[in-house]
Amino acid sequence: MGTLTMWMEIEAHQFDPFASVLTWEQVIKPLYGLETDLTVVEENEASLENVLNVYEKRLGESKFLACNTFTLVDLHHLPNIQYLLGTPTKRLFENRPKVRTWVDDITGREAWKLACDHDKSWFG
Template identity: 65%
Template sequence: MYRQLATIIVTRRSRVKNYLTKMSIRFMGTGYPYSTNTRRVLAVLHEKGLSYDPITVDLKAGDQKKPRFLSINPFGQVPVFLDGDLKLTGDLELYLNKSRGTQLLNYTKATKKMGTQRMWMAIESFEFDPLTSILTWEQSIKPMYGLKTDYKVVNETEAKLEKVLDIYEERLKKSSYLASNSFTMADLYHLPNIQYLMDTHTKRLFKNRPSVRRWVTEIIARPAWKRACDVKAWYHKKN
């Protein structure tokens, strides 16, 4: 859904062994940095203290379908990761996590911890994101384009999201965050759609569940996330 409205390109500026610890990351984003995918990657960059140079691309004009971009990704899809001759599409957050700074995903031999993190990331992808992306699109993105919100779709989707959040509530009664008592990538993945939904009628679904409400309040207050949502900062750094 709107998560696809981001074009992110990371260019390699050093040898592989120095790649993520010393380079300045080159970012190719949308014509305006409101996309959920852009914000997720920005959040990781800020959590880890990595610098970046934003390059704004006008997706409304179809720049991602023009020869210049298609030479990088012939499918015209985003995001894109470049590492020398290697070109990948997918979750850039996982690549960035291996750099210096806070580790947001457990790569140790503690397989139970890693398994729990991966599980909640999968739950976000297959249970949480499909529903919240629809709600974000209908209530936040459509109005930006002058389109009418379909409240029938909103009501139907909210009913499904309530069941998912009931499961989250039970989990968060026992744990400070989803995967553990520390903030991880599993929590970060949820931030973009939650941020949008806090300005819609759907926010009541989060606020009506005490443990979910506490969790949401904590993760959206993280300094890195606030910087990721700072549109002025994006354009201030614009090339």
């Protein structure tokens, strides 16, 4: 339980701040006709890279972030990851083999695919 809680805190305080800004700049702002601030994107990508380097190391020790099974920790990452996979930031996930496998595993879950059904969901 301690490991699970720790990784939820890491997601909330280390991953989400950068991922949310990147989602805002590259996905949400363009939807409203606003221009993406590329300087903000570059700065936040650099910070997210540092976080993903830690994730890459951790994912060498377990299949998912908290343990070898899918947990809330992984679920909490899904919305921002889903959006970022449609942006140039996708490369940050793809350039790290263990992170790429993890992203494929969590985004490939049937329940997540149903949640992202473009006709009936929040995504799309």
